[in-house]
Amino acid sequence: MLIEFLAGFEIEAQRREGLTGVWVEERKIASIGVGVRHWITMHGFALNVCGDLSPFDQITPCGISNVAMTSIEKEAGKGVTVPAAAVMMEKLAAPRIGNLQITAPEPLRL
Numbered sequence: 001m002l003i004e005f006l007a008g009f010e011i012e013a014q015r016r017e018g019l020t021g022v023w024v025e026e027r028k029i030a031s032i033g034v035g036v037r038h039w040i041t042m043h044g045f046a047l048n049v050c051g052d053l054s055p056f057d058q059i060t061p062c063g064i065s066n067v068a069m070t071s072i073e074k075e076a077g078k079g080v081t082v083p084a085a086a087v088m089m090e091k092l093a094a095p096r097i098g099n100l101q102i103t104a105p106e107p108l109r110l
Helices: 002-007 053-057 072-076 082-098
Strands: 014-016 018-025 027-037 040-047
Touching: 002 018, 002 027, 002 040, 002 082, 027 072
Parallel strands: none
Antiparallel strands: 014 018, 018 027, 027 040
């Protein structure tokens, strides 16, 4: 879905074998995460839309050394706001989320 979303900005993004996230060539534009807390799973993504990317120079993003981070604004060469991107993502995601099927889990036996 993120790759499709970025294509709307004429950004050719892809996955990279053995690495998480979404990439534009060798630059990472989105991170994907999964967590489990108290038997509840959580998952989501962080998409760099706009703004100063220099704080990434002080960390090792997602534990991957020597990775350059990028953003929609930088790759598309035009200003994009987070609220505008959120509205666009909602339009893309809503039909897909609506098609999710949830089945009742088996009772947990400890």
